Amino acid sequence: MHTQFITTAAGDRLAVIPEAEYQRLIEALEDRADAEAVREFNARLAAGDEELMPAEFANRIIDGESKIKVWREFRAMSARQLAEKAGISASFLSQIESGERDGSFETIKKIAAALTISVDDLA
Structure with missing residues (x-):
């Protein structure tokens, strides 16, 4: 992965990455959020706060x-x-x-x- 750093006129330092890498990072964050939601649901299910319907x-x-x-x-x-x-x-x-x-x-x-x-x- 090639990362370029730029500094804005206001002094903020920004990282510029290829779009494909950006999309991969977004997907990884979404997968992590989904996995956490499943863990939370399973905990509520085990506690009897949720139920499954066939x-x-x-x-x-x-x-x-x-x-x-x-x-x-x-x-x-x-x-x-x-x-x-x-x-x-x-x-x-x-x-x-x-x-x-x-x-x-x-x-x-x-x-x-x-x-x-x-x-x-x-x-």
Whole structure:
């Protein structure tokens, strides 16, 4: 690698390197940041602060299926169990899951708490 040093009129000393070397350094920094993010996630996962969802369930959410229904089934809960735990009627839960009705923010908070997920997971 050929490095050239220049001094600006303000007295700052700058290093000039070939663009290919600059790109290699940027990629190495991005790889390092990615590796650190993976380490942090694995630590949160080991501590129980994160969880993994199988692709089968994640794909259903991606495909537009009701997030509440997918999370409920991922948690192996019946609609009646979730409704009871959230303090709402099973018919109201069914209407929310089917898109017939929107739940209030308070209702969604109760459902999220019953599923042990954040409201953001249902957004």
